[in-house]
Amino acid sequence: MPLYYDDDQAMLAETAQAFMSEEGAIAKQLRHWRDRDCKDGFGHGLWKQFAEMGFTGMLVDEDDGGLGMGHVEAGIVLENIGRNLTPSPFLSSSVLAATALKHGSDDVRGRWLPGLIEGEKVYSVAIDEGAKHRPETIACKAEKSGNGFRLSGKKDFVVYGASSEMIVVAARTSGDDSDSDGITLFAVPQDASGMSHDSVRLVDSSMASHVTFDGVELDGDAVIGEVDGGRDVLNAMLMAGRVGAAAEGVGVASGAMDMTVDYLKQRKQFGKLIGEFQALQHRAAHLYSEVEIARAVTIKAAQLLDGGSEKADLMASVAKAKVAKAAGLAVKEGVQMHGGIGMTDEYDIGLYMKRDRALQEFLGDMYYHAGRVAEMSGY
Amino acid sequence: MSDLEAFRAETREWLEANCPPEMRQPVRDEQDIYWGGRNATFKNDAQKAWFEACRDKGYTVPEWPKEYGGAGLSPAEGKILRQEMSRMGARPPLSSFGIWMLGPALLHFGTEGQKKRFLNEIAAGEIRWCQGYSEPGSGSDLVSMQTYGEDKGDHWVVNGQKIWTSYADEADWIFCLVRTDKQNKYQGITFMLFDMAGSGVTTKPIKLISGNSPFCETFFDDVSVPKSYGEDCPGYVGEINRGWDVAKYLLGHEREMISGAGGGDRTAAIGAAMKRNAGELDAVLRAELAMFDVDALAYTAMGEKFLDEMKVGKGHPAQPNMMKYAGTELNKRRHELMMAAGGSRALEWESDETSGGKPARNWLRTKANSIEGGTSEVMLNVISKRILDLPGA
Numbered sequence: 001m002p003l004y005y006d007d008d009q010a011m012l013a014e015t016a017q018a019f020m021s022e023e024g025a026i027a028k029q030l031r032h033w034r035d036r037d038c039k040d041g042f043g044h045g046l047w048k049q050f051a052e053m054g055f056t057g058m059l060v061d062e063d064d065g066g067l068g069m070g071h072v073e074a075g076i077v078l079e080n081i082g083r084n085l086t087p088s089p090f091l092s093s094s095v096l097a098a099t100a101l102k103h104g105s106d107d108v109r110g111r112w113l114p115g116l117i118e119g120e121k122v123y124s125v126a127i128d129e130g131a132k133h134r135p136e137t138i139a140c141k142a143e144k145s146g147n148g149f150r151l152s153g154k155k156d157f158v159v160y161g162a163s164s165e166m167i168v169v170a171a172r173t174s175g176d177d178s179d180s181d182g183i184t185l186f187a188v189p190q191d192a193s194g195m196s197h198d199s200v201r202l203v204d205s206s207m208a209s210h211v212t213f214d215g216v217e218l219d220g221d222a223v224i225g226e227v228d229g230g231r232d233v234l235n236a237m238l239m240a241g242r243v244g245a246a247a248e249g250v251g252v253a254s255g256a257m258d259m260t261v262d263y264l265k266q267r268k269q270f271g272k273l274i275g276e277f278q279a280l281q282h283r284a285a286h287l288y289s290e291v292e293i294a295r296a297v298t299i300k301a302a303q304l305l306d307g308g309s310e311k312a313d314l315m316a317s318v319a320k321a322k323v324a325k326a327a328g329l330a331v332k333e334g335v336q337m338h339g340g341i342g343m344t345d346e347y348d349i350g351l352y353m354k355r356d357r358a359l360q361e362f363l364g365d366m367y368y369h370a371g372r373v374a375e376m377s378g379y
Numbered sequence: 380m381s382d383l384e385a386f387r388a389e390t391r392e393w394l395e396a397n398c399p400p401e402m403r404q405p406v407r408d409e410q411d412i413y414w415g416g417r418n419a420t421f422k423n424d425a426q427k428a429w430f431e432a433c434r435d436k437g438y439t440v441p442e443w444p445k446e447y448g449g450a451g452l453s454p455a456e457g458k459i460l461r462q463e464m465s466r467m468g469a470r471p472p473l474s475s476f477g478i479w480m481l482g483p484a485l486l487h488f489g490t491e492g493q494k495k496r497f498l499n500e501i502a503a504g505e506i507r508w509c510q511g512y513s514e515p516g517s518g519s520d521l522v523s524m525q526t527y528g529e530d531k532g533d534h535w536v537v538n539g540q541k542i543w544t545s546y547a548d549e550a551d552w553i554f555c556l557v558r559t560d561k562q563n564k565y566q567g568i569t570f571m572l573f574d575m576a577g578s579g580v581t582t583k584p585i586k587l588i589s590g591n592s593p594f595c596e597t598f599f600d601d602v603s604v605p606k607s608y609g610e611d612c613p614g615y616v617g618e619i620n621r622g623w624d625v626a627k628y629l630l631g632h633e634r635e636m637i638s639g640a641g642g643g644d645r646t647a648a649i650g651a652a653m654k655r656n657a658g659e660l661d662a663v664l665r666a667e668l669a670m671f672d673v674d675a676l677a678y679t680a681m682g683e684k685f686l687d688e689m690k691v692g693k694g695h696p697a698q699p700n701m702m703k704y705a706g707t708e709l710n711k712r713r714h715e716l717m718m719a720a721g722g723s724r725a726l727e728w729e730s731d732e733t734s735g736g737k738p739a740r741n742w743l744r745t746k747a748n749s750i751e752g753g754t755s756e757v758m759l760n761v762i763s764k765r766i767l768d769l770p771g772a
Binding site: 002003004261264265272273275276278281282284285286288289290292293294296297299300314315318319321322325366367369370371373374377378379 | 648650651653654660665666668669670672673674676677678680681683684685687688690691693701704705756758759760762763766767768769770771
């Protein structure tokens with residue numbers, strides 16, 4: 001498969017770009033909700049529009065009422081989300097939760113998918129149990145209880161958790177904390193008694209929860225996939241999320257870079273446009289190279305994932321790490337090259353830096369993923 | 380079976396039958412590479428047999444038309460041949476600047492007469508070419524060059540000096556940029572072709588920090604260059620005074636080649652191999668290797684995207700500059716890490732263990748990557764100007 005968009009994908013890219021730069025623009029969404037101290041951190045109206053555009057269920061199979069598209073397509077939407085810093089539950093609901101639900105029974109899919117596709121409902125995922133992403137270790141426990149389970153423990157970095165009608169929770173149903181087997185995924189509804197959210201605003205003004213499960217009673221039909229066999233579903237979900245986060249990161253990087261290059265062409269110092277200074281030109285050109293390479297490997301990872309390749313896991317980590325490097329560089333150079341104005345809240349470049357920081361941490365930073373690359377390569 | 384599948388099967392069979400086992404070993408030293416030319420000798424019978432089989436089949440230049448010594452393969456067939464050759468670890472039968480550089484320029488700008496003569500000679504490995512571009516004082520700033528050809532009607536008299544002419548001391552002919560109009564910086568250069576055995580051409584090797592000497596200084600002292608070598612066969616490519624167009628086209632090719640766009644091991648991940656060679660890795664070195672591998676694997680994807688886009692005419696025309704910049708910087712880093720992982724063994728300048736100091740010599744050689752074919756700084760200038768459209772760049 002060639003590493004560029006085919007005609008349908010190019011058309012989707014055009015649509016997504018027009019929609020996100022208009023409806024999802026920074027002033028209209030991110031700043032609007034932030035300045036009103038919105039407890040959701042995003043607009044439900046926009047989420048409805050996502051559904052009207054056909055974005056919400058793009059990864060859901062056609063038999064389940066979705067569009068049955070792939071991760072390249074989801075990446076196109078995410079890149080435009082990143083470029084416009086559009087706050088939305090797309091990554092957590094339509095990529096992560098949707099990937100988990102693919103593995104659910106008819107009942108599970110029938111219960112949760114329609115609401116997602118229609119943009120009525122928002123979902124999240126609960127994976128991390130500490131400040132750093134370490135999904136190899138799951139201590140959250142779900143013990144057999146009657147014909148269901150009793151869930152106890154704590155989860156962190158549950159994005160938009162308090163606004164979610166359902167959270168996909170990875171919990172341990174047997175074995176030790178660091179065992180690969182013995183994991184089960186549950187669809188935990190918002191009104192489950194014993195679940196409480198400590199919801200906090202993050203640096204990028206998104207909301208995330210520390211969630212406590214204090215003996216939450218779950219029916220057997222909350223299980224997604226096989227009991228004790230959830231690791232594969234979790235891995236599939238993580239891969240999809242990482243490739244998606246990489247695509248959003250490419251958008252953040254490109255958005256920051258474009259803003260900066262524009263600024264270099266306008267701002268005068270010492271009687272010259274600052275873009276005339278070679279010291280800045282070379283840094284900008286280096287940045288361009290890094291962003292292009294990050295974009296290439298992100299499309300590559302999405303294609304491998306769509307094709308069911310066994311290399312997808314490796315390339316998802318390569319993409320997540322490479323994008324983190326490139327986007328980190330883009331926002332740092334962005335703020336520096338903007339000078340004093342880059343430090344003001346009024347100017348958007350700082351918002352890119354904040355979003356990048358949150359996105360880097362989500363589902364593993366570059367150090368975590370470079371470490372995975374080493375491990376998967378045998379060193 | 381599709382045509383391409385049939386072609387693959389046929390090709391595999393042909394390669395199995397014609398590529399001797401000795402030619403399926405990795406290239407270890409200069410002697411393992413066959414460059415062709417008037418004075419060429421083969422290292423052994425296997426090298427000769429492999430070269431001749433490929434030449435007769437058109438496989439020294441598989442995608443060139445048959446009438447010019449190629450096999451007339453389509454790009455898809457060419458790709459299959461490369462895949463099958465790399466699958467069995469087959470060495471290139473013939474390496475040559477004629478194939479990599481002059482050939483593409485002649486295919487694009489040459490007259491029918493030039494193509495018939497020169498391309499066939501290149502394909503058959505009869506004439507070894509070198510490239511005369513850089514001059515002392517005109518490296519990346521090529522158009523500032525001074526070598527001058529004075530118009531004498533049916534010929535020029537060329538005087539001047541070139542530098543960094545790779546393997547000039549072993550080349551038969553040179554494709555050479557010569558100033559033919561001193562008034563016009565860009566439109567005053569002619570792309571000439573001439574025999575180095577003629578009077579007035581001398582060469583002198585330049586020993587490098589790697590201890591090796593692929594490069595030469597080349598001196599022209601009243602060298603007579605004919606304007607024509609016969610009917611429809613001019614002694615220059617393109618138009619007189621418009622050699623810069625040819626040079627630019629060729630530099631694009633060179634940058635694509637240096638950037639390793641086709642993949643190969645220049646940009647492959649190295650962490651696993653370093654652990655096999657060095658045993659346990661220090662934690663920080665392991666981390667550096669992991670970050671390198673991330674960049675290398677990502678760059679490989681970029682190379683693939685670049686080639687895919689080129690095939691359908693997408694992508695920015697200055698993209699080869701980006702590939703060259705990123706690829707050569709990556710290759711330098713790769714060899715720094717290989718030296719670090721290799722420890723004291725990698726320092727050995729002469730030993731059997733290191734095949735004559737290969738790790739150290741290769742490491743030193745890579746320092747030229749970001750200088751030759753346009754420095755990294757020049758690549759960044761081009762990206763600034765042509766892709767980012769920055770002012771005054």
